[in-house]
Amino acid sequence: MKVKVFKIGGNVVENAELLSAFAADFAAVQGPKVLIHGGGVRASALQKQLGQVPNMIEGRRVTDADTLEVVTMVYAGLCNKNVVARLQSCGCDAIGLCGADANLITATRRPAKPVDYGFVGDISVEGVRTEMLLKLLDCGLVPVLCAINHDGKGQLLNTNADTVASSVAQALAQKAEVELVYCFEKNGVLRDKDDDMSVIPLITPSVFTKLKEDGVVADGMIPKLENSFKAIAAGVSSVVIKSAANLSNNLQTTLKND
Amino acid sequence: MKVKVFKIGGNVVENAELLSAFAADFAAVQGPKVLIHGGGVRASALQKQLGQVPNMIEGRRVTDADTLEVVTMVYAGLCNKNVVARLQSCGCDAIGLCGADANLITATRRPAKPVDYGFVGDISVEGVRTEMLLKLLDCGLVPVLCAINHDGKGQLLNTNADTVASSVAQALAQKAEVELVYCFEKNGVLRDKDDDMSVIPLITPSVFTKLKEDGVVADGMIPKLENSFKAIAAGVSSVVIKSAANLSNNLQTTLKND
Numbered sequence: 001m002k003v004k005v006f007k008i009g010g011n012v013v014e015n016a017e018l019l020s021a022f023a024a025d026f027a028a029v030q031g032p033k034v035l036i037h038g039g040g041v042r043a044s045a046l047q048k049q050l051g052q053v054p055n056m057i058e059g060r061r062v063t064d065a066d067t068l069e070v071v072t073m074v075y076a077g078l079c080n081k082n083v084v085a086r087l088q089s090c091g092c093d094a095i096g097l098c099g100a101d102a103n104l105i106t107a108t109r110r111p112a113k114p115v116d117y118g119f120v121g122d123i124s125v126e127g128v129r130t131e132m133l134l135k136l137l138d139c140g141l142v143p144v145l146c147a148i149n150h151d152g153k154g155q156l157l158n159t160n161a162d163t164v165a166s167s168v169a170q171a172l173a174q175k176a177e178v179e180l181v182y183c184f185e186k187n188g189v190l191r192d193k194d195d196d197m198s199v200i201p202l203i204t205p206s207v208f209t210k211l212k213e214d215g216v217v218a219d220g221m222i223p224k225l226e227n228s229f230k231a232i233a234a235g236v237s238s239v240v241i242k243s244a245a246n247l248s249n250n251l252q253t254t255l256k257n258d
Numbered sequence: 259m260k261v262k263v264f265k266i267g268g269n270v271v272e273n274a275e276l277l278s279a280f281a282a283d284f285a286a287v288q289g290p291k292v293l294i295h296g297g298g299v300r301a302s303a304l305q306k307q308l309g310q311v312p313n314m315i316e317g318r319r320v321t322d323a324d325t326l327e328v329v330t331m332v333y334a335g336l337c338n339k340n341v342v343a344r345l346q347s348c349g350c351d352a353i354g355l356c357g358a359d360a361n362l363i364t365a366t367r368r369p370a371k372p373v374d375y376g377f378v379g380d381i382s383v384e385g386v387r388t389e390m391l392l393k394l395l396d397c398g399l400v401p402v403l404c405a406i407n408h409d410g411k412g413q414l415l416n417t418n419a420d421t422v423a424s425s426v427a428q429a430l431a432q433k434a435e436v437e438l439v440y441c442f443e444k445n446g447v448l449r450d451k452d453d454d455m456s457v458i459p460l461i462t463p464s465v466f467t468k469l470k471e472d473g474v475v476a477d478g479m480i481p482k483l484e485n486s487f488k489a490i491a492a493g494v495s496s497v498v499i500k501s502a503a504n505l506s507n508n509l510q511t512t513l514k515n516d
Contacts, residue, residue: 077335085358089412095360100343102353102399139393141360154347
């Protein structure tokens with residue numbers, strides 16, 4: 001079996017026009033598939049409306065009890081159900097879930113040292129209930145996962161959507177051939193960051209080393225690609241980086257082993 | 259197959275202690291089961307926090323676009339996921355869903371005349387995707403449904419949780435023996451409204467007629483029982499009315515045909 005695991009950011013979920021375009025393209029993708037989504041911008045906006053002050057440390061949201069309520073409402077409620085309703089309208093049999101649902105993903109609360117992130121969890125491949133995910137795929141369903149997970153003892157935990165995508169892909173890779181597709185704003189990894197058509201079609205570990213040496217790949221793209229190669233090392237067949245707005249075109253960067 | 263369909267109100271969902279007690283009792287109920295929940299008090303509270311004015315007409319919430327966002331966040335996000343995480347911690351393999359998920363319940367937007375309720379939907383037995391619900395039960399899962407549904411064209415709709423419970427029970431009754439359990443604050447239908455131990459154990463249509471004539475059953479309890487007997491007429495085997503706080507005790511009113 002081949003399974004495709006897609007990750008989209010909050011920018012897609014929170015923009016009706018972009019979501020419509022993505023949903024139509026995603027619905028047309030053949031075969032078993034899973035979608036993981038973010039929703040952080042909207043969560044910050046709701047926090048501010050409620051008089052809370054969003055507190056991010058190194059890109060991670062410090063999640064006290066009030067913040068946990070907000071992200072649960074926004075990710076698992078507003079974003080997740082709007083994505084599902086949109087996909088269903090395109091004929092895609094989506095089912096929106098968090099990690100507590102069907103005990104799909106168990107997370108571990110992050111230790112309070114060195115930084116106390118509050119109700120934030122870390123997940124690993126072992127936390128994914130792969131058999132149940134496969135059962136849902138066998139029912140013809142398309143799981144749509146937000147980044148709210150649980151500790152199995154009644155506590156919801158805020159986690160990172162990229163890590164959810166990577167962990168789910170690695171877990172499924174134990175039973176199937178898996179392609180992990182990270183959708184973002186650009187057409188792929190660019191040779192010239194100002195030219196969205198300068199997509200590098202294929203990056204292997206040796207190409208990656210060269211691109212870093214030459215300074216073509218820098219800053220935030222380095223950890224993104226490093227994590228992608230870790231997923232590949234853990235059994236994922238390939239990682240694709242492409243634009244959420246143009247899922248159906250051929251512009252993309254594929255990461256594979258040499 | 260026998261299936262039990264439970265309905266709990268927002269009062270259970272929104273009270274951590276009551277939810278814990280209910281979850282332990284519900285987890286212990288044997289056999290396939292479905293849970294439907296409300297969450298209206300919390301939705302009104304969030305509306306007020308956001309500067310909205312909750313507008314109820316005959317007990318139904320007028321649902322403009324902003325209100326729909328709030329009820330989607332509260333019912334499908336906050337309430338649903340907290341119930342699921344709590345049930346999972348009790349060993350109950352709950353999966354939290356709205357009607358858009360797996361296209362489980364399609365609703366029809368209510369006509370704008372005589373009263374424009376906005377994004378409010380009505381549902382019927384025909385709108386329930388019974389086969390998929392049975393597939394989820396076959397996976398050993400316990401569907402936990404909130405009262406957010408969709409029109410199949412991308413629009414979420416706010417519906418009534420009692421009607422969701424009744425429609426799901428009637429739909430499942432086409433394929434299984436179904437008991438519909440309405441959990442509320444009292445131990446059942448009371449002979450003396452001030453004595454919570456004066457539960458009437460069995461009400462048949464002929465007993466119901468007599469109770470109405472004698473004035474024992476009055477006010478809001480009459481439509482509740484009428485709707486229950488409609489569900490029975492449509493194939494549901496029995497309707498039980500009992501306290502959410504004491505699911506495991508024997509105090510309850512059972513409604514059945516003569």
